[in-house]
Amino acid sequence: MQRQRSLLALIVVLAIAAIVAIARIPIPLGLDLQGGSQLTIQVQPTAEIPQITDRELEAVQRVIENRINGLGVSEPVVQTVGQDQILVQLPGVSNPEQAERVLGGTAQLEFRTQRPGTEAQLFAEQQVRLGLLAKQQELRATNNTTEIQQNQEAIERSNAAIAQLFESTNPPLTGRNLEDAYGQPTQAPNNWEVGIRFDSPGAELFAQLTRDLAGTGRSIGIFLDNELISAPTVGPQFAQTGITGGSAVITGRFTAQEANDLAIQLRGGALPVPVEIVENRTVGATLGRDSIQRSIYAGIGGLILVLIFMVVYYRVPGIIADLSLCVYALLTWASFALLGVTLTLPGIAGFILSIGMAVDANVLIFERTREELRAGKSLYRSVESGFYRAFSSILDSNVTTWIACAALFWLGAGLVRGFALTLALGIAVSMFTAITCSRTLMFIAISLPSLRKPELYCPNLPTVRRAEVAR
Amino acid sequence: MKLSINQSRKLWWAISAAAIITGIAAMLISWQQIGAPLRPSLDFVGGTRLQLERDCTQPNNCAQPIDITAVREVLAAQGLSNSSIQILGQEQQGISIRTSTLDVEQRTQLQDALSQRIGAFAPQSTQIDTVGPTIGRQLLSSGLLALIVSFGGIIVYISLRFQLDFAVFAITALLHDVFVTAGVFAILGLVWSVEVDSLFIVALLTITGFSVNDTVVIYDRIREILKVNPDRSISEIVDDAVNQTLARSINTTLTTMLALFAIFLFGGETLKNFALALIIGFICGAYSSIFIASTLLSWWRERNGQRLATQSTAVIDSPPEDT
Structure with a gap:
């Protein structure tokens, strides 16, 4: 009895913790529920780059991120998928045309020279831009779409103003001429620099460019998709010849991360790989809201029907099953919140289905208990062996469903994975609640004299047996 | 029984x-x-599906149900006559169109042509699915x-x-x-x-x-x-x-x-x-x-006439005593 009490206490604590978790941690909604646009971008190999490696994919991802940031969307997600795809999620975007236009096409990297006499102006513009970017960071957190959009326009004006201060070399020195870029540590501790290397026409152009700028205080403008990403100056010692040999380092007080980030941006700009949008899934916000509402009705409707059925059919055990189903629903929902599961429409379906599985465990146990009662065992023994004997069926049947979920999770994509995850989690929690929660409540129920009547557990027991049981 | x-x-x-x-x-x-x-849906063979709904907050936009022949004409004019069209909703204010895979330019062109002919659409109720082959x-x-x-x-x-x-x-x-x-x-x-x-x-x-x-x-x-x-x-x-x-x-x-x-x-x-x-x-x-x-x-x-002894992987004996 002591054990039952402590288990009951544990369940109550878990349920309360679950409620707190649900209240505190909001479950992020998938784009199909909150509305938004999901684009899959395919990176295509070319004659020069026949195979897309991780290094190239990372560089393209950085280019895509840059372009996404230029769209002024709050909380965009950019991630790589598989060998050669990039997934872009734009919450709240229901007309993705602009994004699609911006995202397609190869990156444009260019090294330009600063126009004479614009040093002070560049400094001022860069300060303005830094301020605007910082503001944009803050705004992103607030989700204020109109303000983000306005600020984005200001950033674009600032970018254009900065671009005005630079001019292209003749012929232009572009990403095509850049062979590689990489972060490397300098001699000084915790200080990094970015090495760059040009092909031979690029080396010549770069030597010319640096000779013009050396010692003047004017900068090289490194532009990615017309946005200034770095503006290094050239030391006076190169005034005679410029930086020759096609290799150079950009120094500055870079941390390892900053150096690598700049190198990745440069590599991305140098990549001649075209990208193509191969998938576009866009759901308007209203449609998403509709889906949520409908699935909440479906979930609650289904749950209530199941709860009623259980009480009508199984009586006292039915009530116990209903209680543990409620605990089950709480715990599962909380585990979604804690594990950061993004809720999608198929995910909700998986959750509703897992309620079915949770009921199954209870049904198996109670049917077994009834059988034992009919076989003439005492109430206590019947309940005991009901749980004990049903366990192997519950385990076997759940493991097979897990196998299907695992296959879905590893091989499926996007929405499909959401379904597999919620169903698998649900089944795990249902095993726990069936063998702890239902069990504990059941033993507490049969310890109460008013509930210790076999007919409350199994209707139509043969009278002789009932007499025996009562004895 | x-x-x-x-x-x-x-x-x-x-x-x-x-x-x-x-x-x-x-x-x-x-x-x-x-x-x-x-x-197969477009998930497996590729294609574009556009689901659009009229913006009923605009005056007189939703006065009539959407005319499917008008939609068909627009599609034919865009060279997409072999697309399938469905009118959606009880008020018949929505359409769903499935075409071959459209790129962004073709799609915007189609959307513009449709809204000129049929009325403004609410972007909040738009659904776009494009899947490359x-x-x-x-x-x-x-x-x-x-x-x-x-x-x-x-x-x-x-x-x-x-x-x-x-x-x-x-x-x-x-x-x-x-x-x-x-x-x-x-x-x-x-x-x-x-x-x-x-x-x-x-x-x-x-x-x-x-x-x-x-x-x-x-x-x-x-x-x-x-x-x-x-x-x-x-x-x-x-x-x-x-x-x-x-x-x-x-x-x-x-x-x-x-x-x-x-x-x-x-x-x-x-x-x-x-x-x-x-x-x-x-x-x-x-x-x-x-x-x-x-x-x-x-x-x-x-x-096979087997009297198969089962594997004893699961122990099915009487349960242990619980205290």
């Missing part, structure tokens, strides 16, 4: 065979007509691979927990459920142009899990009775096992159906066919576990 499933097992087999043959026939007809056993094939092959992998996993698990013949018949029952469900959707595809999408593959995988689940519960009981009474005839044992688990099979299927019908009725367009596939599959699953997997097992063991 006691069910003697082994007495009339030829009848059950005949019913299932008929259902499967009908399904395969439907798939063959479908293959001839549309070049695929089931009507390559990624469609990728989705299909990864889905089918997931099915095969989970079949393999289940065979291995059941062989370990039970015996190989149990596993083979569990998979037979499972293939039965998958085929019947696919067959029903082939018929639906022919009659009402119902399409199968990636959620359909998810449904098949879920059916896989639940169907084996049903079978395993009965097998579990067969194993238990076999262990206590190794000398009884296998037919009797199977009959007993089925009867003892019958209430559970019915109740579990029933409760799951309650949840599924709730999704089917209220869960929205996307989930409707998904729920329907699961409803068909789960009913098949319950049927095949009771009438196919068990009877095949007793037929097999009778034929």
Whole structure:
């Protein structure tokens, strides 16, 4: 009895913790529920780059991120998928045309020279831009779409103003001429620099460019998709010849991360790989809201029907099953919140289905208990062996469903994975609640004299047996 | 009431065979007509689907229902006359258009042309699905691979927990459920142009899990009775096992159906066919576990005349005393 009490206490604590978790941690909604646009971008190999490696994919991802940031969307997600795809999620975007236009096409990297006499102006513009970017960071957190959009326009004006201060070399020195870029540590501790290397026409152009700028205080403008990403100056010692040999380092007080980030941006700009949008899934916000509402009705409707059925059919055990189903629903929902599961429409379906599985465990146990009662065992023994004997069926049947979920999770994509995850989690929690929660409540129920009547557990027991049981 | 499933097992087999043959026939007809056993959605073959709804906050925008011939004319003018068009909603203010894969320029052009002719659309209610042909094939092959992998996993698990013949018949029952469900959707595809999408593959995988689940519960009981009474005839044992688990099979299927019908009725367009596939599959699953997997097992063991000692992987003794 002591054990039952402590288990009951544990369940109550878990349920309360679950409620707190649900209240505190909001479950992020998938784009199909909150509305938004999901684009899959395919990176295509070319004659020069026949195979897309991780290094190239990372560089393209950085280019895509840059372009996404230029769209002024709050909380965009950019991630790589598989060998050669990039997934872009734009919450709240229901007309993705602009994004699609911006995202397609190869990156444009260019090294330009600063126009004479614009040093002070560049400094001022860069300060303005830094301020605007910082503001944009803050705004992103607030989700204020109109303000983000306005600020984005200001950033674009600032970018254009900065671009005005630079001019292209003749012929232009572009990403095509850049062979590689990489972060490397300098001699000084915790200080990094970015090495760059040009092909031979690029080396010549770069030597010319640096000779013009050396010692003047004017900068090289490194532009990615017309946005200034770095503006290094050239030391006076190169005034005679410029930086020759096609290799150079950009120094500055870079941390390892900053150096690598700049190198990745440069590599991305140098990549001649075209990208193509191969998938576009866009759901308007209203449609998403509709889906949520409908699935909440479906979930609650289904749950209530199941709860009623259980009480009508199984009586006292039915009530116990209903209680543990409620605990089950709480715990599962909380585990979604804690594990950061993004809720999608198929995910909700998986959750509703897992309620079915949770009921199954209870049904198996109670049917077994009834059988034992009919076989003439005492109430206590019947309940005991009901749980004990049903366990192997519950385990076997759940493991097979897990196998299907695992296959879905590893091989499926996007929405499909959401379904597999919620169903698998649900089944795990249902095993726990069936063998702890239902069990504990059941033993507490049969310890109460008013509930210790076999007919409350199994209707139509043969009278002789009932007499025996009562004895 | 006691069910003697082994007495009339030829009848059950005949019913299932008929259902499967009908399904395969439907798939063959479908293959001839549309070049695929089931009507594939754009998930698998690529294409663009545009779902648009008029913006009814604008005055006079929604005065008339959308005229399908006007939509057809717009599409023809864009060179997309072989697209399929559906008018949506009770007020007929929405349209759904499925075309070949459109790029962003073509799509915007189409959207602009449509809104000029039909009225402004609410961007908040727009749904766009574009899938390139390559990624469609990728989705299909990864889905089918997931099915095969989970079949393999289940065979291995059941062989370990039970015996190989149990596993083979569990998979037979499972293939039965998958085929019947696919067959029903082939018929639906022919009659009402119902399409199968990636959620359909998810449904098949879920059916896989639940169907084996049903079978395993009965097998579990067969194993238990076999262990206590190794000398009884296998037919009797199977009959007993089925009867003892019958209430559970019915109740579990029933409760799951309650949840599924709730999704089917209220869960929205996307989930409707998904729920329907699961409803068909789960009913098949319950049927095949009771009438196919068990009877095949007793037929097999009778034929081989084996008095099989079961593996003692599960200990089924009296429970320990709880204090």
